[in-house]
Amino acid sequence: VVSTVLAVSGSLRAGSANTGLVRMAARLAPDGLAVTVRDGIDLLPHYNADLDTPDTVPDVCTAWRDDVRAADALFLAVPEYNYGPSGVLKNAIDWLTRPVGEHAIRGKVIAIVTSAGRGGGSRVQPPLVEILGLLGNTMVTEPAIMVAKGNERISSDGSTTDPEIETLVRARLDAIVAALTEQRDGAS
Numbered sequence: 001v002v003s004t005v006l007a008v009s010g011s012l013r014a015g016s017a018n019t020g021l022v023r024m025a026a027r028l029a030p031d032g033l034a035v036t037v038r039d040g041i042d043l044l045p046h047y048n049a050d051l052d053t054p055d056t057v058p059d060v061c062t063a064w065r066d067d068v069r070a071a072d073a074l075f076l077a078v079p080e081y082n083y084g085p086s087g088v089l090k091n092a093i094d095w096l097t098r099p100v101g102e103h104a105i106r107g108k109v110i111a112i113v114t115s116a117g118r119g120g121g122s123r124v125q126p127p128l129v130e131i132l133g134l135l136g137n138t139m140v141t142e143p144a145i146m147v148a149k150g151n152e153r154i155s156s157d158g159s160t161t162d163p164e165i166e167t168l169v170r171a172r173l174d175a176i177v178a179a180l181t182e183q184r185d186g187a188s
């Protein structure tokens with residue numbers, strides 16, 4: 001069985017280390033896991049409930065929801081901006097949480113990683129893990145990946161001068177496989 005993972009960067013910077021982490025995940029994907037980097041969340045309009053009706057919902061939003069629905073797992077690389085996720089990623093998540101009960105981001109296995117500043121982004125992940133868990137997803141949090149000053153060690157092309165980061169990304173991808181296997185076994 002090949003499981004699918006959508007890998008999304010929450011940074012739009014050309015030299016982004018978070019984009020590097022999602023490309024690294026695609027490069028290091030183990031057998032049985034197909035990791036696709038999903039660009040374009042910056043093209044989503046700011047969430048507006050008036051837009052979010054069957055007649056008015058923009059095609060880019062429907063495509064984003066469909067891509068997430070089709071994936072078994074998500075690998076989110078989230079920069080810490082003022083102790084929270086970047087606005088562009090928060091907005092992309094908000095689009096996935098409506099309509100409640102039919103929202104696209106449920107039943108997924110989700111891993112969150114961070115490259116941030118000196119603190120490594122220790123405050124950005126816990127609230128996202130809690131909220132995405134409450135929305136009905138299985139959160140895979142170990143081993144923790146909170147890279148301090150990652151932009152000094154991770155290139156946006158997914159390469160790194162620090163082999164420890166690759167070891168951690170590989171281990172997290174393995175943890176995604178294990179969670180997906182458990183989910184499948186539980187369902188059958």
Ligand SMILES: Cc1cc2nc3c(=O)[nH]c(=O)nc-3n(C[C@H](O)[C@H](O)[C@H](O)COP(=O)(O)O)c2cc1C
Nearest residue numbers: 011013016017018079080081082083116117119121
């Ligand atoms: C508006 C803004 C706020 C930031 N706030 C934090 C912060 O609260 N904690 C932190 O560790 N780094 C913070 N940083 C640093 C970013 O996390 C850092 O630049 C990170 O590498 C950005 O990810 P990227 O390389 O993928 O673009 C902030 C950066 C910006 C631009």
